[in-house]
Amino acid sequence: MKVSEQDRILLKPVEQTTKRFWITAGILFSIWFIGFLAYLKQFYGGLGVTGLSRPTYWGIYITNFVFFIGISHAGTLISAILRISQAEWRRAITRSAEVITVMVLLFGVGNILIDLGRPDRMLNVLKHPHFTSPLLWDVTSITCYLTASTIYLYLPLIPDIARLRDHGTKWKGFYRLLALGWQETPRQKKILERLISIMAIVVIPIAVSVHTVVSYVFSMTIQPMWHSAIFGPYFVVGAIFSGIAALMIAMAIIRKVYHLEEYLKEIHFNYLGILLLVMALLWFYFTFCEYLTVFYGSEPLEMQIFMSKITGPYALYFWTMVACCFVIPFVILANRRTRTVKGTVIASIAVTIGMWLERFTIVVPSLVNPRLPYARGTYYPTLTELAITAGCFAAFILLYMTFTKIFPIVSIWEIEEGRESSLREVHERVKGYLPGMGGKSE
Amino acid sequence: MTRWGMVIDLDKCSACQACVVACQSENNVAPPNQEIHEQGRSIHWIRVLPTFEGTFPHFRMRLFPLPCLHCDNPPCTKVCPVSATYKSEEGIVGQIFARCIGCRYCTTACPYTVREFNWRKPVWPEEMKPIRNRDVSVRPKGVVEKCTLCTHRLQKGREKARVERREMIPEDYIPACVEICPSQAMIFGDLDDPESEVSKLVRSRRAFRLMEDLGTEPKVIYLSEGGGD
Numbered sequence: 018m019k020v021s022e023q024d025r026i027l028l029k030p031v032e033q034t035t036k037r038f039w040i041t042a043g044i045l046f047s048i049w050f051i052g053f054l055a056y057l058k059q060f061y062g063g064l065g066v067t068g069l070s071r072p073t074y075w076g077i078y079i080t081n082f083v084f085f086i087g088i089s090h091a092g093t094l095i096s097a098i099l100r101i102s103q104a105e106w107r108r109a110i111t112r113s114a115e116v117i118t119v120m121v122l123l124f125g126v127g128n129i130l131i132d133l134g135r136p137d138r139m140l141n142v143l144k145h146p147h148f149t150s151p152l153l154w155d156v157t158s159i160t161c162y163l164t165a166s167t168i169y170l171y172l173p174l175i176p177d178i179a180r181l182r183d184h185g186t187k188w189k190g191f192y193r194l195l196a197l198g199w200q201e202t203p204r205q206k207k208i209l210e211r212l213i214s215i216m217a218i219v220v221i222p223i224a225v226s227v228h229t230v231v232s233y234v235f236s237m238t239i240q241p242m243w244h245s246a247i248f249g250p251y252f253v254v255g256a257i258f259s260g261i262a263a264l265m266i267a268m269a270i271i272r273k274v275y276h277l278e279e280y281l282k283e284i285h286f287n288y289l290g291i292l293l294l295v296m297a298l299l300w301f302y303f304t305f306c307e308y309l310t311v312f313y314g315s316e317p318l319e320m321q322i323f324m325s326k327i328t329g330p331y332a333l334y335f336w337t338m339v340a341c342c343f344v345i346p347f348v349i350l351a352n353r354r355t356r357t358v359k360g361t362v363i364a365s366i367a368v369t370i371g372m373w374l375e376r377f378t379i380v381v382p383s384l385v386n387p388r389l390p391y392a393r394g395t396y397y398p399t400l401t402e403l404a405i406t407a408g409c410f411a412a413f414i415l416l417y418m419t420f421t422k423i424f425p426i427v428s429i430w431e432i433e434e435g436r437e438s439s440l441r442e443v444h445e446r447v448k449g450y451l452p453g454m455g456g457k458s459e
Numbered sequence: 460m461t462r463w464g465m466v467i468d469l470d471k472c473s474a475c476q477a478c479v480v481a482c483q484s485e486n487n488v489a490p491p492n493q494e495i496h497e498q499g500r501s502i503h504w505i506r507v508l509p510t511f512e513g514t515f516p517h518f519r520m521r522l523f524p525l526p527c528l529h530c531d532n533p534p535c536t537k538v539c540p541v542s543a544t545y546k547s548e549e550g551i552v553g554q555i556f557a558r559c560i561g562c563r564y565c566t567t568a569c570p571y572t573v574r575e576f577n578w579r580k581p582v583w584p585e586e587m588k589p590i591r592n593r594d595v596s597v598r599p600k601g602v603v604e605k606c607t608l609c610t611h612r613l614q615k616g617r618e619k620a621r622v623e624r625r626e627m628i629p630e631d632y633i634p635a636c637v638e639i640c641p642s643q644a645m646i647f648g649d650l651d652d653p654e655s656e657v658s659k660l661v662r663s664r665r666a667f668r669l670m671e672d673l674g675t676e677p678k679v680i681y682l683s684e685g686g687g688d
């Protein structure tokens with residue numbers, strides 16, 4: 018299989034590694050290593066090295082867990098929706114999105130393991146499963162999601178691996194193995210396309226279930242301001258929201274460092290920006306529903322937590338969250354002139370920060386204010402917790418970078434296919450939609 | 460079926476905290492030091508909980524001895540992913556320390572905040588080590604623990620009755636806190652036995668359950684003050 022001269026640039030990151038890459042990788046590796054040392058300290062010393070105490074039993078590890086699982090909705094879900102709806106502009110972005118899902122899920126799961134008091138006993142979940150626990154469904158649905166999205170990442174990768182096998186200079190054996198004998202025969206193509214479309218449909222309900230179950234971890238308890246029926250959809254919306262934001266940040270970086278302006282165009286950022294705007298509005302709607310009903314109900318215990326968020330010790334987090342998740346993205350994205358690459362990236366960064374804070378203000382204030390008035394604590398993450406968190410983020414970026422060095426981050430064959438056949442197809446399709454154009458209507 | 464429960468008469472309780480100490484030594488709960496206490500990490504399976512009502516001058520403070528309430532509909536057991544905490548047939552909410560993975564889901568689900576977590580390896584003064592109770596395991600770091608109504612005493616009581624070839628009598632099984640209480644404010648027994656003292660007291664007009672509206676159905680029942688008996 019040939020890669021046309023035009024698309025050679027997509028193979029470049031795989032073939033050449035710059036000094037800048039090594040420096041960045043070095044820095045990220047150091048951060049990861051510090052995080053790793055911090056984790057060793059926690060493993061041997063116990064969770065006492067964190068800022069947690071009675072009654073605040075969960076802190077930023079659980080926040081990270083929910084956050085990472087949320088980000089994971091970037092990939093598979095968005096790419097699946099775009100594939101199914103035959104959005105042609107998807108071709109350049111699906112791969113980078115799907116990679117986010119697979120990698121970030123590992124860190125979501127990782128944070129749960131970091132949070133366990135006895136990580137050495139984690140297999141007890143398989144040995145003694147207890148089916149009424151939302152945590153067990155969590156394990157189940159996340160495992161499903163990880164499996165499905167890995168397959169979903171791998172399938173469209175096969176033709177590109179075959180291109181690397183025929184074209185590349187390094188690791189021929191490795192690519193031959195992974196390419197599964199791909200020769201791009203019509204039959205192979207047909208099977209692959211079929212499998213991809215099946216997987217695209219399968220992953221959507223799984224993705225929705227994953228974040229719903231994550232929300233159930235909170236809402237199945239009777240803790241004030243957790244016990245809420247809106248949590249399922251609220252979390253799913255938030256997840257897609259933060260997922261799109263993370264995807265756009267990743268795309269902007271890839272575009273810049275690998276000079277892929279020709280592939281990841283302004284229009285991609287513009288479209289995703291509109292999607293992000295829609296999600297920002299939805300997010301606001303859900304947040305508004307949630308808080309307004311609590312306020313009007315004014316149950317004393319809920320009000321205590323409500324007030325701690327609105328004016329109390331968590332007000333700074335809460336209002337920063339509102340600014341980051343709604344005000345900033347809305348102002349930037351609602352305006353065509355600011356919905357540029359730079360603008361959308363700024364909005365995305367704000368959303369990412371805001372969504373982390375959202376998770377934090379859901380987890381912590383409810384625990385700090387339990388029903389009985391005697392156990393009161395404040396919670397500040399310690400350096401150990403911050404180091405571990407930073408380590409997770411660094412490791413995620415490092416893994417992502419490594420991926421771009423092994424596989425093309427933009428799907429080459431899908432771009433080719435777009436050029437060759439879909440122009441004609443789309444033309445036909447649009448004709449088919451319109452009355453009086455003579456297109457075949459089904 | 461036996462359904463173990465406890466009645467705490469707030470009229471009789473003088474908040475002397477003897478129950479706290481008895482529980483501590485009966486169940487091998489490591490004594491907290493100042494630092495651990497200030498971090499909010501001291502472990503107690505039973506505490507005397509102060510509640511405050513109203514503002515000065517119409518102000519009232521009440522004191523509740525608060526163990527795990529062994530809810531009949533316990534929110535904590537439902538959420539445990541590994542059944543490390545469970546409700547036994549006789550209604551005791553037990554804890555399998557050797558299985559708990561330390562996810563602390565149960566601690567966040569318990570509305571009474573009575574579950575404790577071992578943030579670090581418990582520290583024992585050397586001289587206290589030999590006098591630990593051999594019937595109760597010493598918990599490692601990273602697991603959740605809580606009042607078990609001294610279930611080891613239930614086992615012992617059963618064994619004793621069997622060896623002596625007789626039925627169990629109430630004296631065979633009394634938790635440490637109940638046994639020690641100098642003002643006899645705590646009464647323990649079978650809630651399902653209409654003749655037992657606890658079930659008579661539970662039917663009294665003074666009986667109430669903590670946060671009854673939650674539907675957790677605690678089996679530790681309080682008798683409100685002002686009974687006059």
Ligand code: SF4
Pocket residue numbers: 526527528529530533534535536552568569570571572573574605675
């Ligand atoms: S008081 Fe808390 S720990 Fe005890 S049974 Fe009820 S919910 Fe569980």
Ligand code: SF4
Pocket residue numbers: 538539540541542543544558559560561562563564565566602603
């Ligand atoms: S901390 Fe232990 S007992 Fe509590 S829910 Fe987790 S595994 Fe179960």
